[in-house]
Ligand SMILES: Nc1nc2c(ncn2[C@@H]2O[C@H](COP(=O)(O)OP(=O)(O)OP(=O)(O)O)[C@@H](O)[C@H]2O)c(=O)[nH]1
């Protein structure tokens with residue numbers, strides 16, 4: 251996938267601060283420290299467009315990034331939305347409470363939203379809050395795209411089996427991904443373009 255441009259558009263800690271949607275939007279959700287921001291950087295092939303950190307709870311705001319991609323012989327714009335991580339126990343209770351409504355409110359009310367990527371750590375599997383998010387998304391008819399990331403942390407011989415096992419357990423399509431090796435990048439782009447109704451190149455994409 252060719253990303254011609256990627257830029258930060260806006261960040262907000264309250265829904266009212268966000269600019270009105272301009273292009274189709276796809277949101278990235280997952281537990282704190284799971285690798286959401288790294289995954290967006292990998293998708294757009296920029297090392298530092300989105301701030302990442304080894305300390306959980308790095309992304310506290312909703313951040314919107316605009317990308318321009320080349321498809322067939324055409325170009326399209328798309329907004330990638332990095333959501334704050336959930337499930338971070340070290341955060342104060344009041345702060346944790348303030349995040350649920352922000353994430354939920356965005357997913358429920360954002361008119362430009364086409365899909366949500368739900369990111370899970372392949373070594374940890376789906377936790378209760380991940381399952382709740384999946385159910386919530388399905389209840390509001392937002393298409394979840396499941397991604398198991400950090401597959402590079404498993405021995406190469408175990409990666410495919412681990413992804414297949416999690417896919418079976420969750421009984422939904424799921425893409426294995428690594429922000430370090432770029433594994434799964436093309437497959438994920440294909441899903442993102444598809445939920446965003448952006449035309450795709452005709453060439454077969456290896457999964
Ligand atoms: N080995 C490996 N490390 C990763 C991968 N993705 C992220 N990391 C590391 O995991 C840590 C957290 O990554 P972030 O991308 O900041 O995670 P996040 O989900 O955005 O975290 P919050 O913003 O705190 O919710 C960083 O140290 C990353 O370098 C991956 O695919 N493989």
Ligand SMILES: [Mg+2]
Pocket residue numbers: 286287288301302308309332
């Ligand atoms: Mg982050």
